[in-house]
Amino acid sequence: MNKLPRPVVDDPAAIKLLAKNDQVKSFPHLQDVVETITAGYDQYLAAEGDALRVNQVVLSEEVEGYLRAHYARPPAALSHITALRLEAEQRVCPMCGSMHRGTLDHLLPKEDYAAFAVFSQNLIPACKCNIRRGQTVTGQGAGERILHPYFDECLAERLIAARFEELGRVPRITLQILADPAHPHYSAIAFHVREIVSNSAILKYVSDRWAHLCQLPELAVRALSVVPESVDALRTLLEHERDLTDRAHSGRNNWNSVFVTGLLDADVLQWLYDCLSAPGRDPNGPLL
Ligand SMILES: [Zn+2]
Structure with a gap:
Protein backbone atom coordinates (compact mmCIF):
# COMPACT_ATOMS: atom_id res chain seq x y z
CA MET A 1 0.00 0.00 0.00
CA ASN A 2 1.39 3.34 -0.97
CA LYS A 3 0.24 6.72 -2.20
CA LEU A 4 1.57 7.50 -5.69
CA PRO A 5 1.68 10.81 -7.56
CA ARG A 6 -0.81 10.89 -10.42
CA PRO A 7 0.62 10.41 -13.93
CA VAL A 8 0.74 13.68 -15.85
CA VAL A 9 -0.96 12.77 -19.13
CA ASP A 10 -3.43 14.65 -21.33
CA ASP A 11 -5.82 11.71 -21.70
CA PRO A 12 -8.55 13.53 -23.70
CA ALA A 13 -5.94 14.70 -26.23
CA ALA A 14 -4.54 11.16 -26.46
CA ILE A 15 -7.91 9.56 -27.20
CA LYS A 16 -8.78 12.28 -29.73
CA LEU A 17 -5.48 11.74 -31.52
CA LEU A 18 -6.01 7.99 -31.51
CA ALA A 19 -9.52 8.36 -32.96
CA LYS A 20 -8.07 10.27 -35.96
CA ASN A 21 -5.47 7.61 -36.74
CA ASP A 22 -6.62 5.81 -39.89
CA GLN A 23 -3.77 3.31 -39.61
CA VAL A 24 -5.24 1.41 -36.65
CA LYS A 25 -8.04 -1.17 -36.61
CA SER A 26 -10.33 0.93 -34.44
CA PHE A 27 -10.62 3.59 -37.17
CA PRO A 28 -13.17 5.18 -37.61
CA HIS A 29 -15.18 3.62 -34.78
CA LEU A 30 -13.70 5.67 -31.96
CA GLN A 31 -14.66 8.98 -33.54
CA ASP A 32 -18.32 8.70 -32.53
CA VAL A 33 -17.49 7.88 -28.90
CA VAL A 34 -14.63 10.25 -28.13
CA GLU A 35 -16.98 12.65 -26.34
CA THR A 36 -18.55 9.81 -24.37
CA ILE A 37 -15.16 8.50 -23.31
CA THR A 38 -13.75 11.89 -22.31
CA ALA A 39 -16.94 12.63 -20.35
CA GLY A 40 -16.28 9.32 -18.57
CA TYR A 41 -12.74 10.47 -17.79
CA ASP A 42 -14.11 13.72 -16.34
CA GLN A 43 -16.56 11.84 -14.16
CA TYR A 44 -13.79 9.46 -12.98
CA LEU A 45 -11.71 12.45 -11.91
CA ALA A 46 -14.68 14.16 -10.25
CA ALA A 47 -15.32 10.93 -8.30
CA GLU A 48 -11.60 10.80 -7.42
CA GLY A 49 -11.32 7.21 -8.61
CA ASP A 50 -13.71 6.02 -5.89
CA ALA A 51 -14.94 2.64 -7.12
CA LEU A 52 -18.32 3.26 -5.49
CA ARG A 53 -18.82 6.55 -7.33
CA VAL A 54 -17.22 6.10 -10.76
CA ASN A 55 -19.95 5.44 -13.33
CA GLN A 56 -19.61 2.73 -15.94
CA VAL A 57 -19.55 4.13 -19.46
CA VAL A 58 -21.79 2.39 -21.96
CA LEU A 59 -19.94 1.51 -25.18
CA SER A 60 -20.54 -1.09 -27.87
CA GLU A 61 -18.77 -4.42 -27.47
CA GLU A 62 -16.88 -3.63 -30.66
CA VAL A 63 -15.47 -0.36 -29.28
CA GLU A 64 -14.70 -2.00 -25.94
CA GLY A 65 -12.69 -4.64 -27.80
CA TYR A 66 -10.73 -1.98 -29.66
CA LEU A 67 -9.85 -0.15 -26.45
CA ARG A 68 -8.66 -3.34 -24.73
CA ALA A 69 -6.58 -4.21 -27.80
CA HIS A 70 -5.03 -0.73 -27.79
CA TYR A 71 -4.07 -1.24 -24.14
CA ALA A 72 -2.36 -4.52 -25.03
CA ARG A 73 -0.45 -3.00 -27.97
CA PRO A 74 -0.40 0.77 -27.52
CA PRO A 75 -0.10 2.88 -30.67
CA ALA A 76 1.98 6.09 -30.52
CA ALA A 77 -0.92 8.20 -29.23
CA LEU A 78 -0.98 6.01 -26.11
CA SER A 79 2.76 6.18 -25.40
CA HIS A 80 1.92 6.88 -21.72
CA ILE A 81 0.99 3.17 -21.36
CA THR A 82 4.43 2.10 -22.53
CA ALA A 83 6.02 4.66 -20.18
CA LEU A 84 3.95 3.48 -17.21
CA ARG A 85 4.89 -0.14 -17.95
CA LEU A 86 8.52 0.86 -17.57
CA GLU A 87 7.88 2.40 -14.14
CA ALA A 88 10.47 1.31 -11.59
CA GLU A 89 9.72 -2.32 -10.85
CA GLN A 90 11.87 -2.40 -7.73
CA ARG A 91 9.65 0.04 -5.88
CA VAL A 92 6.96 -0.77 -3.34
CA CYS A 93 3.68 -2.09 -4.73
CA PRO A 94 1.09 0.63 -4.10
CA MET A 95 -1.69 -1.94 -3.73
CA CYS A 96 -0.28 -4.40 -1.16
CA GLY A 97 3.01 -2.85 0.04
CA SER A 98 5.27 -5.65 -1.23
CA MET A 99 8.82 -4.66 -2.08
CA HIS A 100 8.37 -4.91 -5.87
CA ARG A 101 5.93 -4.25 -8.70
CA GLY A 102 6.28 -5.99 -12.05
CA THR A 103 3.02 -5.38 -13.90
CA LEU A 104 0.89 -2.51 -15.03
CA ASP A 105 -2.74 -3.11 -14.20
CA HIS A 106 -6.15 -1.51 -14.12
CA LEU A 107 -7.63 -0.29 -10.88
CA LEU A 108 -11.12 -0.60 -12.33
CA PRO A 109 -10.81 -3.79 -14.41
CA LYS A 110 -10.87 -3.39 -18.16
CA GLU A 111 -13.32 -6.30 -18.38
CA ASP A 112 -16.03 -4.26 -16.61
CA TYR A 113 -14.78 -0.74 -17.31
CA ALA A 114 -13.46 -0.88 -20.89
CA ALA A 115 -13.85 2.90 -21.28
CA PHE A 116 -10.95 3.25 -18.81
CA ALA A 117 -8.75 0.61 -20.47
CA VAL A 118 -6.23 3.19 -21.71
CA PHE A 119 -6.96 5.96 -19.15
CA SER A 120 -3.70 6.87 -17.40
CA GLN A 121 -5.42 7.57 -14.07
CA ASN A 122 -6.75 4.00 -14.02
CA LEU A 123 -3.39 2.35 -14.72
CA ILE A 124 -1.44 1.27 -11.66
CA PRO A 125 2.05 -0.29 -11.58
CA ALA A 126 1.55 -3.14 -9.11
CA CYS A 127 2.73 -6.62 -8.20
CA LYS A 128 0.77 -9.79 -8.87
CA CYS A 129 -1.54 -9.04 -5.92
CA ASN A 130 -3.57 -6.97 -8.34
CA ILE A 131 -3.99 -9.88 -10.74
CA ARG A 132 -4.96 -12.12 -7.83
CA ARG A 133 -7.65 -9.57 -6.87
CA GLY A 134 -9.35 -10.22 -10.19
CA GLN A 135 -12.34 -7.97 -10.75
CA THR A 136 -13.09 -7.21 -7.11
CA VAL A 137 -13.57 -3.47 -6.58
CA THR A 138 -16.34 -3.10 -4.01
CA GLY A 139 -17.91 -5.10 -1.19
CA GLN A 140 -21.40 -5.57 0.24
CA GLY A 141 -20.95 -3.30 3.26
CA ALA A 142 -21.29 0.49 3.29
CA GLY A 143 -18.16 2.24 2.03
CA GLU A 144 -16.39 -1.01 1.10
CA ARG A 145 -14.12 -0.44 -1.90
CA ILE A 146 -10.51 -0.80 -2.92
CA LEU A 147 -8.29 2.22 -2.30
CA HIS A 148 -6.88 4.14 -5.25
CA PRO A 149 -3.12 4.89 -5.06
CA TYR A 150 -3.50 8.09 -7.13
CA PHE A 151 -6.42 9.56 -5.20
CA ASP A 152 -6.70 8.15 -1.66
CA GLU A 153 -4.50 10.38 0.47
CA CYS A 154 -4.96 8.03 3.43
CA LEU A 155 -2.52 5.62 1.76
CA ALA A 156 0.23 7.98 2.92
ZN1 LIG B 1 1.11 -5.91 -4.60
Whole structure:
Protein backbone atom coordinates (compact mmCIF):
# COMPACT_ATOMS: atom_id res chain seq x y z
CA MET A 1 0.00 0.00 0.00
CA ASN A 2 1.39 3.34 -0.97
CA LYS A 3 0.24 6.72 -2.20
CA LEU A 4 1.57 7.50 -5.69
CA PRO A 5 1.68 10.81 -7.56
CA ARG A 6 -0.81 10.89 -10.42
CA PRO A 7 0.62 10.41 -13.93
CA VAL A 8 0.74 13.68 -15.85
CA VAL A 9 -0.96 12.77 -19.13
CA ASP A 10 -3.43 14.65 -21.33
CA ASP A 11 -5.82 11.71 -21.70
CA PRO A 12 -8.55 13.53 -23.70
CA ALA A 13 -5.94 14.70 -26.23
CA ALA A 14 -4.54 11.16 -26.46
CA ILE A 15 -7.91 9.56 -27.20
CA LYS A 16 -8.78 12.28 -29.73
CA LEU A 17 -5.48 11.74 -31.52
CA LEU A 18 -6.01 7.99 -31.51
CA ALA A 19 -9.52 8.36 -32.96
CA LYS A 20 -8.07 10.27 -35.96
CA ASN A 21 -5.47 7.61 -36.74
CA ASP A 22 -6.62 5.81 -39.89
CA GLN A 23 -3.77 3.31 -39.61
CA VAL A 24 -5.24 1.41 -36.65
CA LYS A 25 -8.04 -1.17 -36.61
CA SER A 26 -10.33 0.93 -34.44
CA PHE A 27 -10.62 3.59 -37.17
CA PRO A 28 -13.17 5.18 -37.61
CA HIS A 29 -15.18 3.62 -34.78
CA LEU A 30 -13.70 5.67 -31.96
CA GLN A 31 -14.66 8.98 -33.54
CA ASP A 32 -18.32 8.70 -32.53
CA VAL A 33 -17.49 7.88 -28.90
CA VAL A 34 -14.63 10.25 -28.13
CA GLU A 35 -16.98 12.65 -26.34
CA THR A 36 -18.55 9.81 -24.37
CA ILE A 37 -15.16 8.50 -23.31
CA THR A 38 -13.75 11.89 -22.31
CA ALA A 39 -16.94 12.63 -20.35
CA GLY A 40 -16.28 9.32 -18.57
CA TYR A 41 -12.74 10.47 -17.79
CA ASP A 42 -14.11 13.72 -16.34
CA GLN A 43 -16.56 11.84 -14.16
CA TYR A 44 -13.79 9.46 -12.98
CA LEU A 45 -11.71 12.45 -11.91
CA ALA A 46 -14.68 14.16 -10.25
CA ALA A 47 -15.32 10.93 -8.30
CA GLU A 48 -11.60 10.80 -7.42
CA GLY A 49 -11.32 7.21 -8.61
CA ASP A 50 -13.71 6.02 -5.89
CA ALA A 51 -14.94 2.64 -7.12
CA LEU A 52 -18.32 3.26 -5.49
CA ARG A 53 -18.82 6.55 -7.33
CA VAL A 54 -17.22 6.10 -10.76
CA ASN A 55 -19.95 5.44 -13.33
CA GLN A 56 -19.61 2.73 -15.94
CA VAL A 57 -19.55 4.13 -19.46
CA VAL A 58 -21.79 2.39 -21.96
CA LEU A 59 -19.94 1.51 -25.18
CA SER A 60 -20.54 -1.09 -27.87
CA GLU A 61 -18.77 -4.42 -27.47
CA GLU A 62 -16.88 -3.63 -30.66
CA VAL A 63 -15.47 -0.36 -29.28
CA GLU A 64 -14.70 -2.00 -25.94
CA GLY A 65 -12.69 -4.64 -27.80
CA TYR A 66 -10.73 -1.98 -29.66
CA LEU A 67 -9.85 -0.15 -26.45
CA ARG A 68 -8.66 -3.34 -24.73
CA ALA A 69 -6.58 -4.21 -27.80
CA HIS A 70 -5.03 -0.73 -27.79
CA TYR A 71 -4.07 -1.24 -24.14
CA ALA A 72 -2.36 -4.52 -25.03
CA ARG A 73 -0.45 -3.00 -27.97
CA PRO A 74 -0.40 0.77 -27.52
CA PRO A 75 -0.10 2.88 -30.67
CA ALA A 76 1.98 6.09 -30.52
CA ALA A 77 -0.92 8.20 -29.23
CA LEU A 78 -0.98 6.01 -26.11
CA SER A 79 2.76 6.18 -25.40
CA HIS A 80 1.92 6.88 -21.72
CA ILE A 81 0.99 3.17 -21.36
CA THR A 82 4.43 2.10 -22.53
CA ALA A 83 6.02 4.66 -20.18
CA LEU A 84 3.95 3.48 -17.21
CA ARG A 85 4.89 -0.14 -17.95
CA LEU A 86 8.52 0.86 -17.57
CA GLU A 87 7.88 2.40 -14.14
CA ALA A 88 10.47 1.31 -11.59
CA GLU A 89 9.72 -2.32 -10.85
CA GLN A 90 11.87 -2.40 -7.73
CA ARG A 91 9.65 0.04 -5.88
CA VAL A 92 6.96 -0.77 -3.34
CA CYS A 93 3.68 -2.09 -4.73
CA PRO A 94 1.09 0.63 -4.10
CA MET A 95 -1.69 -1.94 -3.73
CA CYS A 96 -0.28 -4.40 -1.16
CA GLY A 97 3.01 -2.85 0.04
CA SER A 98 5.27 -5.65 -1.23
CA MET A 99 8.82 -4.66 -2.08
CA HIS A 100 8.37 -4.91 -5.87
CA ARG A 101 5.93 -4.25 -8.70
CA GLY A 102 6.28 -5.99 -12.05
CA THR A 103 3.02 -5.38 -13.90
CA LEU A 104 0.89 -2.51 -15.03
CA ASP A 105 -2.74 -3.11 -14.20
CA HIS A 106 -6.15 -1.51 -14.12
CA LEU A 107 -7.63 -0.29 -10.88
CA LEU A 108 -11.12 -0.60 -12.33
CA PRO A 109 -10.81 -3.79 -14.41
CA LYS A 110 -10.87 -3.39 -18.16
CA GLU A 111 -13.32 -6.30 -18.38
CA ASP A 112 -16.03 -4.26 -16.61
CA TYR A 113 -14.78 -0.74 -17.31
CA ALA A 114 -13.46 -0.88 -20.89
CA ALA A 115 -13.85 2.90 -21.28
CA PHE A 116 -10.95 3.25 -18.81
CA ALA A 117 -8.75 0.61 -20.47
CA VAL A 118 -6.23 3.19 -21.71
CA PHE A 119 -6.96 5.96 -19.15
CA SER A 120 -3.70 6.87 -17.40
CA GLN A 121 -5.42 7.57 -14.07
CA ASN A 122 -6.75 4.00 -14.02
CA LEU A 123 -3.39 2.35 -14.72
CA ILE A 124 -1.44 1.27 -11.66
CA PRO A 125 2.05 -0.29 -11.58
CA ALA A 126 1.55 -3.14 -9.11
CA CYS A 127 2.73 -6.62 -8.20
CA LYS A 128 0.77 -9.79 -8.87
CA CYS A 129 -1.54 -9.04 -5.92
CA ASN A 130 -3.57 -6.97 -8.34
CA ILE A 131 -3.99 -9.88 -10.74
CA ARG A 132 -4.96 -12.12 -7.83
CA ARG A 133 -7.65 -9.57 -6.87
CA GLY A 134 -9.35 -10.22 -10.19
CA GLN A 135 -12.34 -7.97 -10.75
CA THR A 136 -13.09 -7.21 -7.11
CA VAL A 137 -13.57 -3.47 -6.58
CA THR A 138 -16.34 -3.10 -4.01
CA GLY A 139 -17.91 -5.10 -1.19
CA GLN A 140 -21.40 -5.57 0.24
CA GLY A 141 -20.95 -3.30 3.26
CA ALA A 142 -21.29 0.49 3.29
CA GLY A 143 -18.16 2.24 2.03
CA GLU A 144 -16.39 -1.01 1.10
CA ARG A 145 -14.12 -0.44 -1.90
CA ILE A 146 -10.51 -0.80 -2.92
CA LEU A 147 -8.29 2.22 -2.30
CA HIS A 148 -6.88 4.14 -5.25
CA PRO A 149 -3.12 4.89 -5.06
CA TYR A 150 -3.50 8.09 -7.13
CA PHE A 151 -6.42 9.56 -5.20
CA ASP A 152 -6.70 8.15 -1.66
CA GLU A 153 -4.50 10.38 0.47
CA CYS A 154 -4.96 8.03 3.43
CA LEU A 155 -2.52 5.62 1.76
CA ALA A 156 0.23 7.98 2.92
CA GLU A 157 -0.83 7.41 6.56
CA ARG A 158 0.37 4.45 8.62
CA LEU A 159 -2.56 2.11 8.18
CA ILE A 160 -1.33 -1.35 9.13
CA ALA A 161 1.19 -3.17 11.32
CA ALA A 162 2.12 -6.73 12.07
CA ARG A 163 0.75 -8.10 15.34
CA PHE A 164 2.98 -10.63 17.12
CA GLU A 165 1.48 -12.86 19.80
CA GLU A 166 2.59 -16.02 21.62
CA LEU A 167 6.09 -14.59 21.44
CA GLY A 168 8.91 -17.01 20.79
CA ARG A 169 10.72 -18.52 17.85
CA VAL A 170 7.48 -18.96 15.92
CA PRO A 171 4.93 -16.38 17.08
CA ARG A 172 1.36 -16.04 15.89
CA ILE A 173 1.42 -13.26 13.27
CA THR A 174 -1.60 -11.36 12.03
CA LEU A 175 -2.22 -7.95 10.50
CA GLN A 176 -3.76 -5.14 12.48
CA ILE A 177 -5.37 -2.02 11.10
CA LEU A 178 -4.04 1.10 12.81
CA ALA A 179 -6.56 3.51 11.33
CA ASP A 180 -9.16 4.77 13.80
CA PRO A 181 -12.57 3.11 13.24
CA ALA A 182 -13.91 6.69 13.04
CA HIS A 183 -11.63 7.36 10.03
CA PRO A 184 -13.85 8.56 7.15
CA HIS A 185 -12.45 5.81 4.89
CA TYR A 186 -12.21 3.07 7.50
CA SER A 187 -14.53 0.69 5.59
CA ALA A 188 -12.49 1.14 2.42
CA ILE A 189 -9.21 0.64 4.31
CA ALA A 190 -10.49 -2.53 5.99
CA PHE A 191 -11.86 -3.85 2.68
CA HIS A 192 -8.61 -3.13 0.85
CA VAL A 193 -6.56 -4.83 3.58
CA ARG A 194 -8.87 -7.86 3.61
CA GLU A 195 -9.17 -8.28 -0.17
CA ILE A 196 -5.66 -7.32 -1.30
CA VAL A 197 -3.05 -7.08 1.46
CA SER A 198 -4.14 -10.17 3.40
CA ASN A 199 -4.17 -12.25 0.22
CA SER A 200 -0.57 -11.33 -0.56
CA ALA A 201 2.57 -12.96 0.87
CA ILE A 202 2.88 -10.30 3.59
CA LEU A 203 2.59 -12.66 6.56
CA LYS A 204 5.18 -14.99 5.06
CA TYR A 205 7.49 -12.01 4.52
CA VAL A 206 7.05 -10.76 8.10
CA SER A 207 7.55 -14.29 9.40
CA ASP A 208 10.88 -14.48 7.53
CA ARG A 209 11.95 -11.17 9.07
CA TRP A 210 11.09 -12.52 12.51
CA ALA A 211 13.15 -15.64 11.81
CA HIS A 212 16.10 -13.38 10.95
CA LEU A 213 15.55 -11.46 14.19
CA CYS A 214 15.78 -14.70 16.16
CA GLN A 215 18.75 -15.98 14.20
CA LEU A 216 20.77 -12.77 14.61
CA PRO A 217 18.93 -9.55 15.59
CA GLU A 218 21.05 -7.30 13.37
CA LEU A 219 19.92 -9.29 10.33
CA ALA A 220 16.47 -7.82 10.89
CA VAL A 221 17.42 -4.42 12.34
CA ARG A 222 21.01 -3.34 11.74
CA ALA A 223 21.26 -1.24 14.92
CA LEU A 224 20.55 -4.28 17.11
CA SER A 225 24.21 -5.30 16.82
CA VAL A 226 24.46 -3.38 20.09
CA VAL A 227 22.16 -4.20 23.02
CA PRO A 228 20.15 -1.07 23.94
CA GLU A 229 20.45 0.18 27.52
CA SER A 230 16.75 0.11 28.30
CA VAL A 231 13.32 -0.57 26.86
CA ASP A 232 13.02 3.15 26.12
CA ALA A 233 16.32 3.10 24.23
CA LEU A 234 15.09 0.08 22.26
CA ARG A 235 11.87 1.93 21.40
CA THR A 236 13.82 4.97 20.21
CA LEU A 237 16.10 2.77 18.13
CA LEU A 238 13.15 0.97 16.50
CA GLU A 239 11.26 4.21 15.86
CA HIS A 240 14.32 5.51 14.07
CA GLU A 241 14.56 2.30 12.06
CA ARG A 242 10.86 2.55 11.16
CA ASP A 243 11.20 6.19 10.09
CA LEU A 244 14.24 5.40 7.94
CA THR A 245 12.39 2.48 6.37
CA ASP A 246 9.42 4.73 5.62
CA ARG A 247 11.71 7.22 3.93
CA ALA A 248 13.62 4.63 1.96
CA HIS A 249 10.38 3.27 0.52
CA SER A 250 8.46 6.56 0.23
CA GLY A 251 5.59 5.40 2.40
CA ARG A 252 4.52 3.90 5.71
CA ASN A 253 2.78 0.72 4.59
CA ASN A 254 5.59 -1.18 2.89
CA TRP A 255 6.19 -4.65 4.33
CA ASN A 256 9.42 -3.69 6.12
CA SER A 257 7.72 -0.80 7.92
CA VAL A 258 4.81 -3.13 8.77
CA PHE A 259 7.33 -5.51 10.41
CA VAL A 260 9.21 -2.86 12.41
CA THR A 261 5.99 -1.14 13.52
CA GLY A 262 4.84 -4.50 14.89
CA LEU A 263 7.98 -4.66 17.04
CA LEU A 264 7.00 -1.36 18.67
CA ASP A 265 4.03 -2.91 20.45
CA ALA A 266 4.61 -2.58 24.24
CA ASP A 267 4.53 -6.34 24.94
CA VAL A 268 6.82 -7.12 22.01
CA LEU A 269 9.24 -4.37 23.02
CA GLN A 270 9.52 -5.70 26.56
CA TRP A 271 9.93 -9.30 25.35
CA LEU A 272 12.54 -8.26 22.80
CA TYR A 273 14.47 -6.24 25.37
CA ASP A 274 14.42 -9.12 27.85
CA CYS A 275 15.78 -11.48 25.18
CA LEU A 276 18.44 -9.04 23.96
CA SER A 277 19.69 -8.31 27.47
CA ALA A 278 19.39 -11.83 28.89
CA PRO A 279 22.39 -12.67 31.10
CA GLY A 280 25.01 -14.67 29.21
CA ARG A 281 23.63 -13.88 25.74
CA ASP A 282 26.30 -13.18 23.12
CA PRO A 283 25.41 -9.78 21.54
CA ASN A 284 26.60 -11.15 18.20
CA GLY A 285 24.69 -14.38 18.56
CA PRO A 286 21.09 -15.58 18.22
CA LEU A 287 18.29 -13.82 20.06
CA LEU A 288 16.96 -17.08 21.50
ZN1 LIG B 1 1.11 -5.91 -4.60
